[in-house]
Amino acid sequence: xxxxxxxxxxxxVTDRGPADGxxxxxxxxxxxxxxxxxxxxxxxxxxxxxxxxPDQRGYSPRATPDGRSSYTLEKLLGDTxxxxxxxxxxxxxxxxxxxxxxVAWAMAGRHPDRLESLTVCSTPHPKAMAWAFRHGxxxxxxxxxxxxxxxxxxxRLTHKRLFGIYRALGMPKERAAAYVARFPTPQxxxxxxxxxxxxxxxxxxxxxxxxxxxxxxxxxPRPDRRIxxxxxxxxxxxxxxxxxxxxxxxxDYVSADYRxxxxxxxxxxxxxxxQVVADAVLARAGSAS
Numbered sequence: 001x002x003x004x005x006x007x008x009x010x011x012x013v014t015d016r017g018p019a020d021g022x023x024x025x026x027x028x029x030x031x032x033x034x035x036x037x038x039x040x041x042x043x044x045x046x047x048x049x050x051x052x053x054p055d056q057r058g059y060s061p062r063a064t065p066d067g068r069s070s071y072t073l074e075k076l077l078g079d080t081x082x083x084x085x086x087x088x089x090x091x092x093x094x095x096x097x098x099x100x101x102x103v104a105w106a107m108a109g110r111h112p113d114r115l116e117s118l119t120v121c122s123t124p125h126p127k128a129m130a131w132a133f134r135h136g137x138x139x140x141x142x143x144x145x146x147x148x149x150x151x152x153x154x155x156r157l158t159h160k161r162l163f164g165i166y167r168a169l170g171m172p173k174e175r176a177a178a179y180v181a182r183f184p185t186p187q188x189x190x191x192x193x194x195x196x197x198x199x200x201x202x203x204x205x206x207x208x209x210x211x212x213x214x215x216x217x218x219x220x221p222r223p224d225r226r227i228x229x230x231x232x233x234x235x236x237x238x239x240x241x242x243x244x245x246x247x248x249x250x251x252d253y254v255s256a257d258y259r260x261x262x263x264x265x266x267x268x269x270x271x272x273x274x275q276v277v278a279d280a281v282l283a284r285a286g287s288a289s
Contacts, residue, residue: 001087002015004054006083009062010063013052017049018045022286025051025087026051027054028056028099029101030196031165040277052087054079056076057071058194071194073103081114091113091114092116093118093281096121097270099123101121104123109227112227117281119231119232119234122235124246125253129142132245136245141240141243155193158189159185162179170236170265225253227255230257231256233247234263234276235261236267239266241267248260261280
């Protein structure tokens, strides 16, 4: 499978491994693309797993609609469900990094019947993020999101600083240069920035990711609202964008078997620690070979 369709859009996807193997869906983050998983997928394929890594909405050339309402969480979930359906699998092992991790958490919360397991890299549970806005330093770390709301200017400033953004968060020079080439103009960042701009337009995003009324630090989520899918969270201790407070709080929002893997790394875990990521997925999915 090279493509799949949803909502009138066509998405590019890299399909590797045995066609009859258990399916692993890998969702990239911002500003990356499906090549973020290039060092992870061979490790999974060698274990007999089929991997599907799509260029997500706003990144695939034929799946870059206009307007922030085209990038709400509801739309992003629909894209992932369409990919799962196109794969022919009823249930998959879902892996996400950065924004792909946010979609993965939402999938596990809303569609647990479609998942065998969940592995999230870098991105804490959205409710843990909201908690850290009020009780930790996440509000400071995420202040850049406000700047991303400004049309035209955000594209130009982000494009101008793109190489430095990658490097500041630990991306190797060669990989950073490859991603910069992937986004050759300011306009090529409008789709990726649409994910941030949709946050005020998406009820689900507002409720799960934006800070709200302060609650007692001891308040706990209702058990029936916790993630009921076996989950592994891989987090870099030197992540400059996503802090420890939210990372450690994430455990409170998972009721199923939960594993927290902390690595001495920065934000780009799939590129920097592919073996760790693959091992985390294989610990859930096993070997089909």
